[in-house]
Amino acid sequence: MSVVIPLTKRERAMVLYIPLLRSCTSLRPLMQIHGHLLVTSHHCNALAATKPVETYAKVGRINTARLVFDTYPGPPDHFMCGVLIKCYTESPLLPGDLPLS
Secondary structure (H helix, E strand, O other): OOOOOOOOHHHHHHHHHHHHHHHOOOHHHHHHHHHHHHHOOHHHOHHHHHHHHHHHHHOOOHHHHHHHHHOOOOOOOHHHHHHHHHHHHHOOOOOOOOOOO
């Protein structure tokens, strides 16, 4: 006998979107999934919002990754900041200065 435990909104976002974002290798599907995150308000979840930052950088759109980071509704957590710094260090388009505030 198995017990089914209902998922919270945060857990649903993680279960549904993170694997999809990991599978993105080009801009179009990434933008579609990110748009769905925005429409369903899952972008307000820091963990669900961090993956688009990383994935935009992975497909070569570091400026879009920074825009997603800058427009996150609320203060970004330490994990999100660390992901953005990692994206910058792995990007060939490293900016002259990286504001950390």
